[in-house]
Amino acid sequence: MNKSKLWTKDFISISLSNFFVFFTFYILLVTLPSYALDDLHSSASQAGLMSTIFLLSAIISRPLAGQWLERAGNKKVLLTAMIVFTGASIFYLFPKTIGGFLLVRLLHGVGFGMATTAVGAIVADIIPSSRRGEGMGYFVLSTNMAMVLGPFIGLMAIQKWGPHIMFTLALIIAMGSLITSLSVKVKKAEEPKQIEVLSTFSFRSLIEPSAVPISTVGGFMAIAYSSLLSFVTIYAAQIHLASVSSIFFVVYAIVMLISRPFTGKCLDQFGPNYITYPCILLFAIGMFVLSHATGAATFLLAAGLIGIGWGTLFPTFQTIAIQNAEPRKRGLATATFLSIFDTGMAMGSFVVGMMAAKMDYSSLYSLFSFYIVAGAVLFYLFYTRNRKKNTSIKKEQQSRVQEI
Incomplete structure (x- = not known):
């Protein structure tokens, strides 16, 4: 085929x-x-x-x-x-x-x-x-x-x-x-129909409910990711690695680019569970390695691990949000996901800034490595468990139909 x-x-x-x-x-x-x-x-x-x-x-x-x-x-x-x-x-x-x-x-x-x-x-x-x-x-x-x-x-x-x-x-x-x-x-078939949505407006009409659970997981993880965008350069200067701080995200992007063909195909072939849990672990390990970086090698190793981990998690979460919605609701699902994700980023920048005033950056990143692991529990509760319930319900319905 x-x-x-x-x-x-x-x-x-x-x-x-x-x-x-x-x-x-x-x-x-x-x-x-x-x-x-x-x-x-x-x-x-x-x-x-x-x-x-x-x-x-x-x-x-x-x-x-x-x-x-x-x-x-x-x-x-x-x-x-x-x-x-x-x-x-x-x-x-x-x-x-x-x-x-x-x-x-x-x-x-x-x-x-x-x-x-x-x-x-x-x-x-x-x-x-x-x-x-x-x-x-x-x-x-x-x-x-x-x-x-x-x-x-x-x-x-x-x-x-x-x-x-x-x-x-x-x-x-x-x-x-x-x-x-x-x-x-944009194909004509993909254009939305002028339906009753034109005459209804409510808070519920501004969000796609099916996208909220996985978006919440993404927003939760975004808080940890915001600590990298906001403070990794400052942290590098403190541990005397300012000369390599500029290539942290370059290594991040290169590793992500190399891994993208494999992680994307794995998601399509085996489903989100097989790719999400290992990538959460890699993200957490990368953050832990970053918190203990003493030289350029460990600092950039952390960038690579985070590149595979978080670089795979973000598109995976967005894909789930889109797939769970009806075709005509994909735009609203995208909006829901990005809004909750950006809220997590905004909250993260504020919260991390307050935390950074009370602890050193090494301790901060070490703490976030455990925070990221907690994200695996959240993913299980908000996605994996619900998927198992839906699958079992469908099997029961199919068996009843066969009995009839």
Whole structure:
């Protein structure tokens, strides 16, 4: 039997669009706080609001975007989102006050939330169902590559050429997301029907219930992952490894890229249980090794273990969230997953910051290695056990039908 084709023009285009969105996001994420402090002479708390307001507007806009996907269709929401995202990128060139920049961040966060929700829903329709685990793994890799390149390019641009060039570069990259999204085709069969959802609006209509359990697991794990994004560079400097801290996420991405074909195919062939529990263990071991790193070798070994562990868990959780939803609810399932995940990231940055003020980073990462293991218990309770119940119920129903 011929294998369903994965690497189509539409899959490549939507993955590139996602890459450009996150590339822009990471360029600004690492440069705006220092720009606010150095050029706008803001306080540290005002500089921190740059990220907080962006994430809050993204979290709020995602459920709305998920419902709009049902109403207006994937392609319309995608193009609208990319126009808002790219348009907001233009405004970074003009404000001269912290208040003006916070307004731009608010608008940009709305575009980001809409764009990532629409892209996630469309790629779920483009990927063949028989290769969804493998396809989602490659798709999420576009986010990870942006995470590696964005901070590097952003810091280099603002340090060598100044903030105006950096903002111009971010705008050009954002335009790439709009251009690549124009070529994505959504089949007519995938367009949602104009059903009664148009006349109903409630909190329940903003979330997809089937995606909540696995999204909760993802948000729980995101708290641990946020400690890496926020503090691994500072930790590296404290243990006298600042010279190799810049390649931590490079090693993370390379190992993830090498492992992706195997982990994705394993998910499709054997199911989530066979891939999730080993990857939770690898993630925990990687965090434990990081907490005891004394040289470049152990520091980068931790990056590799985390790259396989967390780098596989995130697309696995997102795949489960999408597969559990009805086809027309995939956009809402994507929005639910990303909203809860980002909430975990936002909570993690705040909680980890408070913890870091009271303990050293080595103890912090050691503690998180045990926290991650607790995530395996949560996965069992929220996914594995429920799946076993559903399977047993189906078997009972089939046996009754056969008896009749």
